[in-house]
Amino acid sequence: MITPNQLHHLGEFGLIARWRNQLSQRAGVRLGIGDDAAVLDSLQVPIVTCDGLVEKVHFRRDWTAPRALGRKAISVNVSDIAAMGGRPVAAFITIAIGPNDDLEFLEELYAGFEEAAADYNLSIAGGDTVRSPTELMLNITVIGDAPMPILRSGAQVGDLLLVTGTLGDSAAGLALLQNPSLTVPAAAGTYLLQRHHDPTARLAEMQAALQMSPVTGQLASVPPDVTAALDISDGLAGDAAHMAECSLVSLEIEVAQLPISPSCQETAAIMGVSALDWALRGGEDYELLLCVPSHLAHDVQERITKATGTQVTVIGRCVPRTSDAVILIYPDGTRAAAGSAFSHF
Amino acid sequence: MITPNQLHHLGEFGLIARWRNQLSQRAGVRLGIGDDAAVLDSLQVPIVTCDGLVEKVHFRRDWTAPRALGRKAISVNVSDIAAMGGRPVAAFITIAIGPNDDLEFLEELYAGFEEAAADYNLSIAGGDTVRSPTELMLNITVIGDAPMPILRSGAQVGDLLLVTGTLGDSAAGLALLQNPSLTVPAAAGTYLLQRHHDPTARLAEMQAALQMSPVTGQLASVPPDVTAALDISDGLAGDAAHMAECSLVSLEIEVAQLPISPSCQETAAIMGVSALDWALRGGEDYELLLCVPSHLAHDVQERITKATGTQVTVIGRCVPRTSDAVILIYPDGTRAAAGSAFSHF
Numbered sequence: 001m002i003t004p005n006q007l008h009h010l011g012e013f014g015l016i017a018r019w020r021n022q023l024s025q026r027a028g029v030r031l032g033i034g035d036d037a038a039v040l041d042s043l044q045v046p047i048v049t050c051d052g053l054v055e056k057v058h059f060r061r062d063w064t065a066p067r068a069l070g071r072k073a074i075s076v077n078v079s080d081i082a083a084m085g086g087r088p089v090a091a092f093i094t095i096a097i098g099p100n101d102d103l104e105f106l107e108e109l110y111a112g113f114e115e116a117a118a119d120y121n122l123s124i125a126g127g128d129t130v131r132s133p134t135e136l137m138l139n140i141t142v143i144g145d146a147p148m149p150i151l152r153s154g155a156q157v158g159d160l161l162l163v164t165g166t167l168g169d170s171a172a173g174l175a176l177l178q179n180p181s182l183t184v185p186a187a188a189g190t191y192l193l194q195r196h197h198d199p200t201a202r203l204a205e206m207q208a209a210l211q212m213s214p215v216t217g218q219l220a221s222v223p224p225d226v227t228a229a230l231d232i233s234d235g236l237a238g239d240a241a242h243m244a245e246c247s248l249v250s251l252e253i254e255v256a257q258l259p260i261s262p263s264c265q266e267t268a269a270i271m272g273v274s275a276l277d278w279a280l281r282g283g284e285d286y287e288l289l290l291c292v293p294s295h296l297a298h299d300v301q302e303r304i305t306k307a308t309g310t311q312v313t314v315i316g317r318c319v320p321r322t323s324d325a326v327i328l329i330y331p332d333g334t335r336a337a338a339g340s341a342f343s344h345f
Numbered sequence: 346m347i348t349p350n351q352l353h354h355l356g357e358f359g360l361i362a363r364w365r366n367q368l369s370q371r372a373g374v375r376l377g378i379g380d381d382a383a384v385l386d387s388l389q390v391p392i393v394t395c396d397g398l399v400e401k402v403h404f405r406r407d408w409t410a411p412r413a414l415g416r417k418a419i420s421v422n423v424s425d426i427a428a429m430g431g432r433p434v435a436a437f438i439t440i441a442i443g444p445n446d447d448l449e450f451l452e453e454l455y456a457g458f459e460e461a462a463a464d465y466n467l468s469i470a471g472g473d474t475v476r477s478p479t480e481l482m483l484n485i486t487v488i489g490d491a492p493m494p495i496l497r498s499g500a501q502v503g504d505l506l507l508v509t510g511t512l513g514d515s516a517a518g519l520a521l522l523q524n525p526s527l528t529v530p531a532a533a534g535t536y537l538l539q540r541h542h543d544p545t546a547r548l549a550e551m552q553a554a555l556q557m558s559p560v561t562g563q564l565a566s567v568p569p570d571v572t573a574a575l576d577i578s579d580g581l582a583g584d585a586a587h588m589a590e591c592s593l594v595s596l597e598i599e600v601a602q603l604p605i606s607p608s609c610q611e612t613a614a615i616m617g618v619s620a621l622d623w624a625l626r627g628g629e630d631y632e633l634l635l636c637v638p639s640h641l642a643h644d645v646q647e648r649i650t651k652a653t654g655t656q657v658t659v660i661g662r663c664v665p666r667t668s669d670a671v672i673l674i675y676p677d678g679t680r681a682a683a684g685s686a687f688s689h690f
Contacts, residue, residue, distance in 0.1 A: 030494075031494070031496065034591070035429065035496055035498070035575075035591075036394060036428040036429050036497065036575055036576060037392040037393055037394035037426060037489070037491075037494075038392065038393045039390060039391075039392050039491070039494050040390070040391040040392070040393065041390075041391075042387075042388065042389055042391070043385075043391050044387055045375075045385070045386075045387060046384075046386075046387070046388050046488065047382040047383065047384050047385070048382055048385065048435070048437055048470070048471060048488060049382035049471070050437045050439050050471060050472050051473050052439040052440075052473040052474075052475040052484070053475075054441050054475055054477050054478070055478075057441075057476050057477065057478060058475070080381040080382050083381040083382075084381050084382045084384070086382070090393070092393055092486060094396075094397040094439075094484040095397075096397055096399050096402075125393070126393060126395060128395045128396050128397040128484070129397075130397040130398075130399055130402060130403070131399065132399050132402065132480070133400075133401045133402060133479070133480060134478070134479045134480060135477070135479060137397075137399075137441055137477070137482050139395070139439040139473070139484035139486075141395065141437060141484075141486040143391065143393060143488070144382070146384070149375075149382075149384050152380050152381065153380070229381075230381055231381060246379070
């Protein structure tokens with residue numbers, strides 16, 4: 001067991017030197033950790049995203065293993081890069097280390113960063129290491145390249161609305177953590193916790209949708225087969241509303257089509273709550289919401305599933321703007337305006 | 346007075362919308378705040394730096410006005426970009442807002458960000474807004490372009506060692522904050538506090554040294570007139586040691602040549618401490634340490650001073666590597682190894 005005291009003894013430069021040796025530099029980085037700034041290879045269209053992660057707000061040490069936390073911190077940023085139609089190149093990690101942190105925890109966290117970096121073929125190329133008087137705080141910035149960025153504002157009336165994977169799993173996993181006395185089948189519990197703790201950014205899925213070269217980032221088809229995209233991090237209802245508002249369209253969602261996993265359904269039934277509510281309003285799904293011209297939707301679906309095994313579901317369509325940004329259509333034909341997003345604040 | 350409660354009411358998206366309207370987008374940014382990621386114009390050689398700033402570790406609310414804190418948070422990152430020989434393009438701000446923050450404080454902080462962004466001609470193009478259970482925390486990532494980056498590893502034996510401005514002022518300012526009962530001349534106090542709270546990144550100075558086009562970032566002379574550079578943030582002695590180690594040279598520093606302001610000298614005398622120690626080991630100077638081939642040193646000095654008014658002092662030279670990375674030479678010819686850097690951790 002390595003104590004906080006040893007951490008202090010190692011110091012800022014000792015920690016940086018240690019991590020520098022553990023982190024692989026991949027293509028795209030000319031100069032990583034160690035100078036005033038990192039130096040990257042030329043970027044055609046640089047895209048940049050940041051996520052702050054604060055202990056007791058975004059994660060709890062007793063719920064999340066540090067390696068999974070490290071993986072997730074990278075994945076949620078790569079998810080944003082994927083949603084823009086980009087390739088991630090480099091991540092920059094600022095860590096504010098609190099008095100409760102020990103070297104063992106930090107080494108596992110960095111092992112998680114590096115595992116995810118390898119998965120997504122990016123480099124951890126810099127950041128800052130500082131002290132926190134209380135909680136651990138992280139900021140991850142990921143820089144990517146997107147020769148033809150896909151914005152959330154590009155949705156066109158007539159487009160179909162596609163979603164990758166299943167929705168609500170992360171919220172179900174969180175509910176299990178919040179209700180430890182609950183009894184659910186082990187397989188469902190394992191699956192949902194994994195979806196909550198260790199989401200996979202849908203990078204390969206977006207690259208398949210766009211027929212993008214993973215090396216150059218160039219698209220096989222111009223204009224792109226996807227007109228608008230975002231990653232669902234605040235719940236489908238709220239994120240779809242952002243897309244609708246940015247695109248000046250309304251989005252109709254067929255409630256019966258929403259992809260909800262058996263594990264999520266099962267857990268909701270045991271808890272006596274609505275799986276649909278988790279799917280619509282649960283956060284942290286990190287699935288992609290895509291708008292695709294209707295005549296291309298089948299091809300896009302097939303390409304994604306063939307390349308990655310991930311299911312893709314048509315859940316609705318873009319319609320001319322009305323007073324409601326997102327309209328839910330129930331199996332009996334009832335229509336209702338969807339609610340708003342989860343606010344992190 | 347706007348209360349924390351109103352802050353909560355405004356929410357994450359309300360805050361983002363508010364700030365989005367206050368922040369100007371300048372050249373180089375295609376798409377700022379509002380999508381999954383920001384989109385920048387093509388970058389020839391992207392350079393990236395991050396700084397974490399944590400309340401009670403890096404700043405105290407009773408010592409620092411929020412507007413100055415906002416300015417400084419940008420300046421310290423631009424200082425790193427300047428030291429690499431780059432132009433800043435975009436800043437990304439992650440803010441973890443604590444229970445003690447109110448909207449007035451945050452508005453002033455963002456006004457400071459925007460003032461500094463205007464000064465350095467960069468855009469605040471994104472970030473993340475989250476909640477902190479305790480202290481305010483910031484991470485600033487700045488991305489720039491440096492067609493020909495100047496590294497700290499490029500120093501050559503025979504180069505002269507130049508420093509911009511004066512050293513030790515920030516440490517003297519900090520000493521005044523730590524000793525409020527001290528009596529010093531008002532002008533000295535004002536100057537030193539300003540140097541501590543609101544340092545100016547030496548961007549124009551580096552551009553003058555390199556004869557760099559502020560628009561394209563191209564250098565008039567190749568190879569560049571500066572062989573190695575860094576910004577002095579951890580104290581001259583420590584930062585010079587980093588440069589010496591990266592460049593595999595030793596650096597001789599003439600103690601009598603170190604530029605120390607009259608205000609710093611005066612305050613040190615009143616406190617009965619060593620101004621030289623502040624100059625060598627005080628942190629947060631944000632002056633540039635430059636290595637320049639000896640036949641170019643006079644030209645570089647003159648160009649910087651002519652363009653910016655900032656004094657530039659030759660403080661030493663690069664010599665073949667010995668067991669000591671940095672050697673201090675006193676007026677009587679005594680030689681001593683310099684100590685180590687300030688560790689932030």
